[in-house]
Amino acid sequence: MKSIFTREHRMADLVLSDYNLLPIINRFGIRLGFRDKTVEQICKERNVNSEFFLAIINTYINPDYLPDSGLINVPVNSIVDYLQQTHRYYIEYTVPEIERLLSLLLKSSNTQNLHLIEKFYLDYKVELIEHIQNEESQVFPYVLNLVNDKFRKVNYSIHSFEREHTDLDEKLSDLRNLIIKYLEPTYNDNFCNDFLLALQRFEDDLKDHARIEDKILVPVVAKIEEELNG
Ligand SMILES: [Fe+2]
Ligand SMILES: [Fe+2]
Secondary structure, eight states, rough: OOOOOTTTTTTTHHHHTTTTHHHHHTTOOOOOTTOOHHHHHHHHHHHHHHHHHHHHHHHHOOOOOOGGGGGOOOOOOHHHHHHHHHHHHHIIIIHHHHHHHHHHHTTTHHHHHHHHHHHHHHHHHHHHHHHHHIIIIIIHHHHHHHHHHHHOOOOOOOOHHSOOOHHHHHHHHHHHHHHHHOOOOOOHHHHHHHHHHHHHHHHHHHHHHHIIIIIIHHHHHHEEEEEEOO
16 A cells, blocks of 8 residues: 555645646645645645545545545535536546547558547547536536435435446546557557557546545435435
């Protein structure tokens, strides 16, 4: 297991340990210019729940770190806000960036395999957007109503809303494998490498995102449902 960060660590050290943490930190509205301030100091300044912040950071670094959701005492609004920021990041940055790299790769060769890869990616994108839209239009409003207004839609539960994530992760790794194993070598190496690296980074981020939904959001909401029923 890699190191676990605590409130006393300097924020700069988090970033220096893994630059992939930067977009995650940004989702909390925290940006560079940390000086020697600790996680606790910066979270306080930015009005961020440091327990939740550290749970997210440590889970990203150590996928098995996540404690039982019941142990995390985090406002549900903060969880939903973080997940929405992550969706925005995917839609506004990750997806367009992956497409920019894919189009460079496509232009570098006209091998038939590349068009199959493009088709595979475009089908995947439809599925991804549909998944995100379902959460934005159904799951999150349901959760926020439940938490803020104690209003529970009749006959609904978080388990009936939230969909499986395995498929979304697996398709991205299928796409990577397809390229690594079967792409005819008539393309620009650098464009292909950049595309693969972007896919890998996205896959890691997406797995982390799914873990937060499955292991934090769903159990926390299920507990609230139980309490409202009781
Ligand atoms: Fe999501
Ligand atoms: Fe999801």
